[in-house]
Amino acid sequence: MNKFTLALSMTSALCAIPAFAATTKPLPPIPTLFTTLAAPADPDHFTFVVSGDNRSTGHGYPMPPALNQICLEIGSVRPAFTLWTGDAIEGYGDTPAEANAEYDTFFASAALTQSPMFMAPGNHEFSLDSALLPIYQKRMGALYGSFDYGDSHFIALNTTPVLPDGKISAGGEIDAEQRAWLEADLKANASAKNTFIFLHHYVYGPPDTGSTIDTGFKSTEDRDSLHKLFVQNHVRAVFCGHNHIYWHAAHDGVDYYISGGAGAPLDASPEQGGYLHYVVFHVDGDKVTSEILQPWHLLTTYPQGDAKGLTTETAFVENTNNTEVPARGIVFHIAPPAAGASVTVSAKVSYKKGKIVPAQIVSTHPSADGKSLEVVVAATLPADRTTEVTISSISNR
Structure with missing residues (x-):
């Protein structure tokens, strides 16, 4: 059981990352409610998410529901930030008003991640239409740039x-x-422990049906030149979209990923990576690991309801992914504890013999309406199981 004293819980602070020490083009997060990066407790250990390609099936059609669900689940994972590989809107055929409306929809979903998001534009944002370029710049920000997080450079x-x-x-x-x-930025940040690059068109990937071309770039010569630059500068990984699949391969020590499964029409069968997904990456020094998660496989329900003014509340967090998920954004709203009271958390899996699941309180603060206390919990959710997480307010008298 993890115990968290209310008096201490109200003193949490958000620390800004040292700002863009060696870049001439700082890349800010897109303007959701979450634009401040919290400094990692350890600069060598943090989590981020990669996803992209959520545009609709065509002009005038609604945003795919997978976008909202993926962002909601990212909120449960609660990474340090999310990298989005483009095609956030349909774009093609859009009037400026239609493009702005699509951005409004995207921002509403992106805010559900509860953390900053950084964007690399895709072809759909501009759609060969110069009138859409200033809209992107006004709504999303810089066309390219870089930022530091911990000991890594993005x-x-x-x-x-x-x-x-x-x-x-x-x-x-x-x-x-x-x-x-890019060449100057890589050189200026050569001391970074890890360098990660994200962009829309895939550098390497599976050839389209009937083709032998293994890149989304206009020519393999351009691709090869860019790859050589990445190798020379010890780039750790490159995250791409454009092809609506999941794919991963290493070339000359550089890991290349395609993560284009956030809702746009899929480009392959499930066996070939054509499925909805997002990817959670963990940085552990110079080691990087990942989990591929699929939407609607990480669901939270409250059997008693949430924000009911109770002193004890339970959440059923169902993880039907075939991998454990480290979640840091399980949210509760309980009655404000009396002065000097403590808030405790416990978690368990009841399936078969059952087991205790380690859980801890990440933060507490008054809810927006002032009528309840918002408690955020972290727990590593076992694969293919439902974890019961319970929050209680206990008097210390």
């Missing part, structure tokens, strides 16, 4: 740049100005 690239003639690229390339910036 770089976003724009693979749909503005060409010298002023037109929007069809995608799959890096313009000369951006390439020069």
